Amino acid sequence: MITFDDVSKRYPDGTVAVDGLTLHAPTGEITVLVGPSGCGKTTSLRMVNRMVDATGGRILLDGVDVRTVDPPTLRRGIGYVIQQAGLFPHRKIVDNVATVPYLLGWDRKRARARAMELLERVGLDAGLAGRYPFQLSGGQQQRVGVARALAADPPVLLMDEPFSAVDPIVRASLQDELLRLQSELNKTIVFVTHDIDEAIKLGDRVAVLRVGGRLAQLASPAELLAEPADDFVREFLGRDRGIRRLSFVPGDGLRLRTDLTVPVSAEAASVRGTAEPWLAVVDGEGRPLGWVAREDLPDSGTLAGVPAAPYGAFVRERDSLRSALDAALLSPSGNALAVDGAGRVEGVVTRDELDAALARAAGGARG
Numbered sequence: 001m002i003t004f005d006d007v008s009k010r011y012p013d014g015t016v017a018v019d020g021l022t023l024h025a026p027t028g029e030i031t032v033l034v035g036p037s038g039c040g041k042t043t044s045l046r047m048v049n050r051m052v053d054a055t056g057g058r059i060l061l062d063g064v065d066v067r068t069v070d071p072p073t074l075r076r077g078i079g080y081v082i083q084q085a086g087l088f089p090h091r092k093i094v095d096n097v098a099t100v101p102y103l104l105g106w107d108r109k110r111a112r113a114r115a116m117e118l119l120e121r122v123g124l125d126a127g128l129a130g131r132y133p134f135q136l137s138g139g140q141q142q143r144v145g146v147a148r149a150l151a152a153d154p155p156v157l158l159m160d161e162p163f164s165a166v167d168p169i170v171r172a173s174l175q176d177e178l179l180r181l182q183s184e185l186n187k188t189i190v191f192v193t194h195d196i197d198e199a200i201k202l203g204d205r206v207a208v209l210r211v212g213g214r215l216a217q218l219a220s221p222a223e224l225l226a227e228p229a230d231d232f233v234r235e236f237l238g239r240d241r242g243i244r245r246l247s248f249v250p251g252d253g254l255r256l257r258t259d260l261t262v263p264v265s266a267e268a269a270s271v272r273g274t275a276e277p278w279l280a281v282v283d284g285e286g287r288p289l290g291w292v293a294r295e296d297l298p299d300s301g302t303l304a305g306v307p308a309a310p311y312g313a314f315v316r317e318r319d320s321l322r323s324a325l326d327a328a329l330l331s332p333s334g335n336a337l338a339v340d341g342a343g344r345v346e347g348v349v350t351r352d353e354l355d356a357a358l359a360r361a362a363g364g365a366r367g
């Protein structure tokens, strides 16, 4: 656990970068510091590993004031990842990753073996190990930066806008990769970004800072979207807050209709009498094929010959209400198909049920 206890930083020229910051970054969680340019995010992060020293208050790492630990010892337990990776250009990738193990006096073989293991962990091909940083893409370099920070297996990771220099698609995959890694490693991570979407995606808890280094709100992403503390936070969260909130409402509470699904081998005549305008057709293994309109049903034969309209599906045990809504919008029937992890249809969530779920979600939001 990292504790900021009434921490301030006044630079020698009088700039107050951080002013009375108090917050906890719990062990094993990702705490994101987010806010506009100049609000003191980087300064706050650097006070943890003493690249910058606080001028007021205390920062405690598992109860120990970081000011009482000499910086090299302190940094051995703290990985640090920065924008554009900050790799040594004249060192091969494997040696970049092994930097800290070398500093710790590991022998070359062990350090390199650890580096190779980490390259694989962050999703990089072993063939890249012998290259130099300039021979890698921006996204690959960022992965190397993460691998390097993890090399000595530090319990704490500080990440300062690590993904902001790459394009949005690469950024999204780096974010996914970080979440996957974190589910295995459970590091205590403090992550700095100015991108609120990144904060909401990655943070277990998000600290929104305002200029002058003051905490505006500390909350889970769902709480932040549902109940912004004030106009500054509301504006910083930006548009689509209502829709984005739905990503945090689980879809597993949605009621299913199981009577609207028919196998493609069924005789059209046997389902003609249904009162429903649309039926979901599934294959022999229960996987969705599409929607069939009652009025298109032939007089005889199976459903195999009937053209099926496109559908949207969501995984009920995993996906959110937002995914369910998206699935409904992709279906001409206006209903969403709920599938299990293997892609087999569990049932149909009707538009009425979605309406009711949206009303319940709106009732839960007061912000």
Ligand SMILES: Nc1ncnc2c1ncn2[C@@H]1O[C@H](COP(=O)(O)OP(=O)(O)OP(=O)(O)O)[C@@H](O)[C@H]1O
Residues within 6 Å of the ligand: 011, 012, 013, 015, 016, 017, 035, 036, 037, 038, 039, 040, 041, 042, 043, 044, 194
């Ligand atoms: N060494 C320094 N000397 C004087 N002022 C500084 C110094 N470093 C940062 N500052 C100032 O402190 C304030 C906070 O800077 P900091 O880099 O912590 O903000 P930030 O939120 O990380 O900003 P950005 O998102 O633009 O990187 C800014 O006003 C900045 O100009």
